[in-house]
Amino acid sequence: MGRAPAVQPRRVLADLAELARTTGEGDGADRVAWTPGWQRGRDLLRARLAEIGLAAIEDEAGNLWGKLPGRREEMLVLGSHLDSVPGGGPLDGALGVLAGLEVLRALIEANVFPDLTVSVVDWADEEGARFGRSLLGSAAATGRLDIEAVRGLTDADGIGLEAALGKCGVDLDRLPAAPTMELDRTLAYLELHIEQGPVLEQERLPVAAVSGTIGVERFVLGFAGRAAHAGSTPMNVRHDALLAAAATALEIERIALRHDGRATTGSLAVGPGVATVVAGSAELSVDLRNADEDELARMREEVLGVARSQAAARGCELEERDLFAAAPRAFDPELVEAVRSACAEVGGREEPIVSGALHDATEVAALVPTAMVFCPSIGGRSHAPDERTEQRDLRTAIEVFGEVATGIAVGETALPGTALSSGGDRAADSPSRRAQ
Amino acid sequence: MGRAPAVQPRRVLADLAELARTTGEGDGADRVAWTPGWQRGRDLLRARLAEIGLAAIEDEAGNLWGKLPGRREEMLVLGSHLDSVPGGGPLDGALGVLAGLEVLRALIEANVFPDLTVSVVDWADEEGARFGRSLLGSAAATGRLDIEAVRGLTDADGIGLEAALGKCGVDLDRLPAAPTMELDRTLAYLELHIEQGPVLEQERLPVAAVSGTIGVERFVLGFAGRAAHAGSTPMNVRHDALLAAAATALEIERIALRHDGRATTGSLAVGPGVATVVAGSAELSVDLRNADEDELARMREEVLGVARSQAAARGCELEERDLFAAAPRAFDPELVEAVRSACAEVGGREEPIVSGALHDATEVAALVPTAMVFCPSIGGRSHAPDERTEQRDLRTAIEVFGEVATGIAVGETALPGTALSSGGDRAADSPSRRAQ
Numbered sequence: 127m128g129r130a131p132a133v134q135p136r137r138v139l140a141d142l143a144e145l146a147r148t149t150g151e152g153d154g155a156d157r158v159a160w161t162p163g164w165q166r167g168r169d170l171l172r173a174r175l176a177e178i179g180l181a182a183i184e185d186e187a188g189n190l191w192g193k194l195p196g197r198r199e200e201m202l203v204l205g206s207h208l209d210s211v212p213g214g215g216p217l218d219g220a221l222g223v224l225a226g227l228e229v230l231r232a233l234i235e236a237n238v239f240p241d242l243t244v245s246v247v248d249w250a251d252e253e254g255a256r257f258g259r260s261l262l263g264s265a266a267a268t269g270r271l272d273i274e275a276v277r278g279l280t281d282a283d284g285i286g287l288e289a290a291l292g293k294c295g296v297d298l299d300r301l302p303a304a305p306t307m308e309l310d311r312t313l314a315y316l317e318l319h320i321e322q323g324p325v326l327e328q329e330r331l332p333v334a335a336v337s338g339t340i341g342v343e344r345f346v347l348g349f350a351g352r353a354a355h356a357g358s359t360p361m362n363v364r365h366d367a368l369l370a371a372a373a374t375a376l377e378i379e380r381i382a383l384r385h386d387g388r389a390t391t392g393s394l395a396v397g398p399g400v401a402t403v404v405a406g407s408a409e410l411s412v413d414l415r416n417a418d419e420d421e422l423a424r425m426r427e428e429v430l431g432v433a434r435s436q437a438a439a440r441g442c443e444l445e446e447r448d449l450f451a452a453a454p455r456a457f458d459p460e461l462v463e464a465v466r467s468a469c470a471e472v473g474g475r476e477e478p479i480v481s482g483a484l485h486d487a488t489e490v491a492a493l494v495p496t497a498m499v500f501c502p503s504i505g506g507r508s509h510a511p512d513e514r515t516e517q518r519d520l521r522t523a524i525e526v527f528g529e530v531a532t533g534i535a536v537g538e539t540a541l542p543g544t545a546l547s548s549g550g551d552r553a554a555d556s557p558s559r560r561a562q
Numbered sequence: 563m564g565r566a567p568a569v570q571p572r573r574v575l576a577d578l579a580e581l582a583r584t585t586g587e588g589d590g591a592d593r594v595a596w597t598p599g600w601q602r603g604r605d606l607l608r609a610r611l612a613e614i615g616l617a618a619i620e621d622e623a624g625n626l627w628g629k630l631p632g633r634r635e636e637m638l639v640l641g642s643h644l645d646s647v648p649g650g651g652p653l654d655g656a657l658g659v660l661a662g663l664e665v666l667r668a669l670i671e672a673n674v675f676p677d678l679t680v681s682v683v684d685w686a687d688e689e690g691a692r693f694g695r696s697l698l699g700s701a702a703a704t705g706r707l708d709i710e711a712v713r714g715l716t717d718a719d720g721i722g723l724e725a726a727l728g729k730c731g732v733d734l735d736r737l738p739a740a741p742t743m744e745l746d747r748t749l750a751y752l753e754l755h756i757e758q759g760p761v762l763e764q765e766r767l768p769v770a771a772v773s774g775t776i777g778v779e780r781f782v783l784g785f786a787g788r789a790a791h792a793g794s795t796p797m798n799v800r801h802d803a804l805l806a807a808a809a810t811a812l813e814i815e816r817i818a819l820r821h822d823g824r825a826t827t828g829s830l831a832v833g834p835g836v837a838t839v840v841a842g843s844a845e846l847s848v849d850l851r852n853a854d855e856d857e858l859a860r861m862r863e864e865v866l867g868v869a870r871s872q873a874a875a876r877g878c879e880l881e882e883r884d885l886f887a888a889a890p891r892a893f894d895p896e897l898v899e900a901v902r903s904a905c906a907e908v909g910g911r912e913e914p915i916v917s918g919a920l921h922d923a924t925e926v927a928a929l930v931p932t933a934m935v936f937c938p939s940i941g942g943r944s945h946a947p948d949e950r951t952e953q954r955d956l957r958t959a960i961e962v963f964g965e966v967a968t969g970i971a972v973g974e975t976a977l978p979g980t981a982l983s984s985g986g987d988r989a990a991d992s993p994s995r996r997a998q
Contacts, residue, residue, distance in 0.1 A: 323794025340793065344837055355944055356826035356849045357776065357918035358759025361818055363942070368827060369815060372808035379805060382797055390792035391804060393835045396828070401780055401847035401885065403828045403945065411837035413792045449837065482793035506799070508791055509839065 130536045131236030133228045133528030135521040141224040145170050145208075146216045154213035154511030155220075159251035159262070160188075160290040167208045167220070171248055174227055178234050187266035187304035188250035188296040194230045196240040201312045202534050203245045203494070204229055206319055207252035207263075207486060214253075215513020217520075221501075222318040223248045225524050229531045241537035242313065249486040256281045256290070260450075264486035266301040267309055268493050273301055313541050314461060314534055315496040317487045318527040320515055324506030325479060332522040334475035335465035336498035339488045340388075340417040341454035343426045346409055347374060347433045348445040353398055353406030365441040368396050368405035373439075375410060377432040385425050387416035388482055417454050417480045455488045458495035460542040464533075465497045468526050495542040499527045566972045567672030569664045569964030571957040577660040581606050581644075582652045590649035590947030591656075595687035595698070596726040603644045603656075607684055610663055614670050623702035623740035624686035624732040630666045632676040637748045638970050639681045639930070640665055642755055643688035643699075643922060650689075651756075651949020653956075657937075658754040659684045661960050665967045677973035678749065685922040686732075693723045696886075700922035702737040703745055704929050709737055749977050750897060750970055751932040753923045754963040756951055760942030761915060768958040770911035771901035772934035775924045776824075776853040777890035779862045782845055783810060783869045784881040789834055789842030801877040804832050804841035809875075811846060813868040821861050823852035824918055847885070853916045855890050891924045894931035896978040900969075901933045904962045931978040935963045 149167045150156030156163035168190055172182040175192040183191045190208075193201075206222025226246035233240055250263030257279040265271040277298060279287040288298045319336075321327075326334055351367035375391040382389030390413040397407035412429060416422035430446060437444035462478055470476050479500055487498050501523035504514045515523075533539030585603045586592030592599035604626055608618040611628040619627045626644075629637075642658025662682035669676055686699030693715040701707040713734060715723040724734045755772075757763075762770055787803035811827040818825030826849040833843035848865060852858035866882060873880035898914055906912050915936055923932050937959035940950045951959075969975030 321794060322791045324796070324799050325794075328799075342793070346837075353946070354942060355758045355919055356828060357778070357824065357851050357920065358757060358761075358939075358944075359824070359918070359942055360760070361815070361824060363760050363764075366815075366826075368830060369811060372811045372830075375805060375808045376812070379797070379802075388793065388795070388797060390838070390840055392792060392832070392837050392839045392841055394804060394808075394830055394832050395835075396830050399829045399831075401782075401828050401849050402826070404826055405828055413837050415793055482795070483791055484793065503794075506790055506795055508794075510789070 130529070130532035130538055131232045131238055133232045133524060133532070135524040137231065138224050138228045138524050139517065139520065141170070141174065141227070142216055142220055145220055145224070155210035155215060156212070157208055157210040157214070158212055158255050159209035159253065160256060160294050164209050165294070168248060171208065171223065171227065178231050180230065185267065185304045185308070186296070186300040187263045188291065188294060189263045189267055189304065190248040191245055191308065192227065192230060193243060193245045194233060194240065196243040196535065198242055199311055201243045201245050201308065202531065203247055203308070203312050203315045204317070204531055205247035205249055205315070205486060206317050207249045209251055209253050209255070211253050211255040211509045213511060214509055215511060217320045217513055217515060218322065218508050219252055221320060225318045225527050228524065229528055229535070232528065233532065233535060238536060240535040242535055244535045245308065252486050257287045261484060261486060261489050264489035267304045268489050269302060270489060270492060271301060273298060309490070309493050312494045315487065315490045315494045316498070316527065316531050317485060318499045318523060319485055320503045320508060320513070321479070321500040322483050322503050322506070322508035326475065326500060326502035327504060327506065329475065331475045332473065332501065332519040333469045333526050334500045335462050335469050335478040336457065336481050336500050337462050337478035338454065338456040339481045339484050340415045341419055341422045342450060342452045342484065343414040343422060344412065344450040346411055346447045346449060347371070348447065349408045349410070349437055350443040350445070351406055351440060352404070354404040356402040356404060359404060364404050366404050367408040367442050370436045370440045370442045371408035371410040373436045374433045377436070378412060378429050381425055381428045381432070382414070385416060385421045387414060387421060387425055389414050389425070415482055419454050422454070452484055452488060455491050457487070457491050457497050458542045460540070461495050461497035464539055465499055465530055468530050469499070472522055472526055474522070474526065499523055566965070566968035566974055567668045567674055569668045569960060569968070571960040573667065574660050574664045574960050575953070575956065577606070577610065577663070578652055578656060581656055581660070591646035591652060592648070593644055593646040593650070594648055594691045595645035595689065596692060596730050600645050601730070604684060607644065607659065607663065614667050616666065621703065621740045621744070622732070622736040623699045624727065624730060625699045625703055625740065626684040627681055627744065628663065628666060629679060629681045630669060630676065632679040632971065634678055635747055637679045637681050637744065638967065639683055639744070639748050639751045640753070640967055641683035641685055641751070641922060642753050643685045645687055645689050645691070647689050647691040647945045649947060650945055651947060653756045653949055653951060654758065654944050655688055655755070657756060661754045661963050664960065665964055665971070668964065669968065669971060674972060676971040678971055680971045681744065688922050692717045692726070697920060697922060697925050700925035703740045704925050705738065706925060706928060707737060709734060745926070745929050748930045751923065751926045751930045752934070752963065752967050753921060754935045754959060755921055756939045756944060756949070757915070757936040758919050758939050758942070758944035762911065762936060762938035763940060763942065765911065767911045768909065768937065768955040769905045769962050770936045771898050771905050771914040772893065772917050772936050773898050773914035774890065774892040775917045775920050776851045777855055777858045778886060778888045778920065779850045779858060780886040781848055782883045782885060783807065783848060784883065785844045785846070785873055786879040786881070787842055787876060790840040792838040792840060795840055800840050802840050803844040803878050806872045806876045806878045807844035807846040809872045810869045813872070814848060814865050817861055817864045817868070818850070821852060821857045823850060823857060823861055825850050825861070851918055853890050858890070888920055888924060891927050893923070893927050893933050894978045896976070897931050897933035900975055901935055901966055904966050905935070908958055908962055910958070910962065935959055
């Protein structure tokens with residue numbers, strides 16, 4: 127009970143620096159999930175939890191939890207992920223985990239016995255960098271992971287997901303058991319993350335609430351033309367798969383602009399890929415995003431139509447292969463409003479941002495009232511060693527995040543669907559929340 | 563003395579079948595230069611030369627010669643290459659070498675002592691499949707190879723050209739000694755090759771003379787944009803290197819059509835090449851061909867202009883890196899006419915073809931009066947296991963090639979710049995030919 131204590135941003139910055147020192151300076155973060163670098167990163171979290179007298183508990187999906195008991199069993203969960211892409215940045219994911227840790231540390235140091243049990247969680251394998259399936263641990267924890275769809279995944283060396291998880295003590299077949307552990311009695315989830323985009327920097331704002339994540343359709347368009355000699359094949363008899371893909375990529379950009387969405391063709395694999403041979407095959411990746419589900423569906427339809435007609439115009443065959451899809455996810459309006467007003471008070475953005483990137487919060491929000499806090503990314507850069515945020519913006523964001531989190535923890539900030547709570551009388555809310 | 567004997571196409575077809583059996587059926591020809599497969603292919607040529615009592619002689623560049631002495635030291639050279647691309651076809655190169663062998667065999671079996679010395683040559687490394695430098699042996703033999711420009715070449719495994727040649731007994735520094743051996747006293751060079759394009763098949767013609775090879779400009783356009791997150795980066799702040807390259811590739815096609823040339827963008831390497839990341843870099847290969855040197859230069863200028871403006875439109879940097887260039891090369895008009903009339907007589911093409919592909923003949927023609935014979939390629943396909951020519955067309959082409967070659971060998975067909983020769987009185991012509 128008692129007043130919410132202030133978090134100390136400098137301790138979060140020190141932990142981030144320590145993490146960078148131990149798991150990849152120079153070439154960037156070396157914390158790909160299910161690798162020794164990731165385990166070393168988690169060792170820091172384990173050590174810090176031990177320093178404040180808390181056990182580190184791993185659930186069936188490999189998510190790592192630290193838990194500060196409150197007067198009630200119902201939880202506030204603060205989380206993000208320590209795993210990184212190969213050669214990643216120092217902030218993506220780690221900031222949110224270590225800021226969550228700081229909230230627990232501040233509560234303990236202030237001798238506050240919180241109203242709610244407060245947990246920090248390091249979700250396993252948010253990035254999907256090794257096996258291509260992102261949000262693995264958080265999806266498992268919400269019971270939304272299809273085990274059979276991921277069982278056959280292999281990394282670039284042919285090592286299977288099941289074997290890699292096994293080496294880390296995680297049994298793939300036990301993943302569905304993870305959700306029962308914590309989320310069914312969680313009343314709120316908060317995540318602090320860098321924006322990974324240019325909006326806040328361009329607006330010169332230190333912090334913003336996030337109102338949800340936009341929907342994603344990700345697939346591959348495979349164009350099959352006919353390989354032919356560059357010198358001896360007249361232009362008018364060619365079936366150039368690369369040009370069919372190139373024309374499609376340019377049209378896809380126009381489709382995104384028309385629908386106020388985003389479209390990325392980040393990969394184009396050409397076969398045989400030789401300067402003197404007309405391309406016989408071209409595989410173009412397509413990543414479509416839109417905050418509106420219907421608009422997203424329309425974008426997908428138009429892209430497929432354009433691909434079909436560009437393929438036909440060059441006598442190429444077309445194949446479409448789905449990679450990933452996520453519906454737009456709105457976070458909890460009341461929790462978002464609590465974050466928004468806290469941001470606005472310190473000179474942050476007046477309006478919430480819709481995140482173009484997916485986060486663990488996207489998965490958690492399917493079960494639990496959720497909100498996020500964004501801080502700026504210099505140059506919009508992320509997933510790279512030079513991923514940075516101005517120190518003063520980091521401090522502001524950590525403070526805002528800490529203020530909202532500790533406020534909820536001690537019962538000073540109202541939880542979604544309730545009036546301001548001051549006591550231990552909300553246990554009965556939990557079942558209804560599970561259906562949200 | 564003596565009438566020109568007829569060659570026997572069936573023996574060439576049998577040798578081709580034997581070569582395919584020993585050096586790669588199924589997955590295609592396995593005769594990449596400077597590899598064991600190539601050496602096995604050459605063993606067949608060595609064995610066949612031994613069967614007709616001729617030595618196989620390797621020159622300083624690794625070119626393999628068989629020589630039938632005539633009344634004069636001046637030579638008629640018949641050649642092509644046994645080396646293949648990985649998984650190549652049974653005919654590309656091998657047809658010309660084995661047809662040349664058959665000419666020597668026919669002369670010997672008919673007991674003809676030819677007017678000219680007649681040589682068959684298997685040029686080393688025509689394809690450049692392993693080290694990226696095509697026409698290596700023929701360029702060295704004409705003294706037109708820049709040793710320092712190739713010394714640093716490495717294969718995909720990092721093995722250097724110099725080491726690979728050394729393993730085959732070829733000393734890179736001795737390559738410039740190759741030309742003095744044979745070409746300075748060669749009066750004519752003939753090469754039979756498959757078309758590797760669709761023209762003859764579409765015209766339903768069995769054979770054609772080749773009047774020259776078109777010019778080539780080959781280079782890489784490197785677009786440097788900025789890698790960025792597919793979800794969090796708004797469309798209007800992107801610097802998408804792939805889209806800059808895609809727009810350029812489509813413009814390049816239009817430039818080729820405008821200039822009655824050919825343009826191929828066969829390779830596009832994207833970095834980081836991930837579906838969820840806006841492309842930060844894109845390297846587009848450009849291969850431009852035109853029979854007219856000025857038009858070729860204009861094509862190149864226009865391509866560079868388009869690339870610059872497409873890069874600028876997306877805020878990308880542009881770098882251009884030259885890979886290869888060859889001027890259009892016209893073959894010897896009189897020799898081409900001799901081949902053309904022989905083709906027309908058997909129902910072949912009335913007009914010579916300009917070859918869009920380069921051949922060893924391109925190099926040889928810089929020093930020696932040269933002509934080529936083309937036979938059709940089914941579907942225009944080459945550099946692939948299903949590279950085929952109808953048997954009846956192969957027979958016709960081998961017969962025409964043999965007729966012209968034996969005609970020159972025995973002095974029945976006039977050599978360029980001379981009246982019909984019937985004696986051994988043309989030795990004095992040789993020096994002037996060297997300057998052609």
